[in-house]
Amino acid sequence: xxxxxxxxxxxxxxxxxxxxxxxxxxxxxxxxxxxxxxxxxxxxxxxxxxxxxxxxxxxxxxxxxxxxxxxxxxxxxxxxxxxxxxxxxxxxxxxxxxxxxxxxxxxxxxxxxxxxxxxxxxxxxxxxxxxxxxxxxxxxxxx
Ligand SMILES: [Zn+2]
Numbered sequence: 513x514x515x516x517x518x519x520x521x522x523x524x525x526x527x528x529x530x531x532x533x534x535x536x537x538x539x540x541x542x543x544x545x546x547x548x549x550x551x552x553x554x555x556x557x558x559x560x561x562x563x564x565x566x567x568x569x570x571x572x573x574x575x576x577x578x579x580x581x582x583x584x585x586x587x588x589x590x591x592x593x594x595x596x597x598x599x600x601x602x603x604x605x606x607x608x609x610x611x612x613x614x615x616x617x618x619x620x621x622x623x624x625x626x627x628x629x630x631x632x633x634x635x636x637x638x639x640x641x642x643x644x645x646x647x648x649x650x651x652x653x654x655x
Pocket of ligand 1: 624625626627628629644645646647648649
């Protein structure tokens with residue numbers, strides 16, 4: 513019974529677009545609208561939000577079952593490139609943060625008492641003698 517339904521569904525999906533990134537995104541937006549509408553007290557606003565949610569779901573279905581694959585492919589590609597562009601600064605900021613964190617778990621930064629040069633000292637080595645590469649001033653630091 514279920515196998516038969518599954519096969520029928522597979523046949524139905526032949527030549528159709530299927531779930532792509534933009535379809536998933538519109539579904540996610542629809543869920544977001546639904547969630548917000550639950551917390552909105554105003555009846556009209558909540559209805560508008562629900563209508564938006566419904567439109568999002570409808571658009572997702574439209575994409576998944578569309579037979580115009582070429583057009584849907586173009587739209588999806590435009591969406592993915594826009595998303596990549598928009599999230600690039602976020603991703604690079606996150607990468608920099610991870611780098612910074614990794615750096616600070618293995619090293620400690622000191623400033624030279626004499627010239628203010630920042631010096632990198634590996635952590636976990638006890639008290640070490642640090643010599644500034646710039647002014648040759650040396651001092652002891654806890655690592
Ligand atoms: Zn110095």
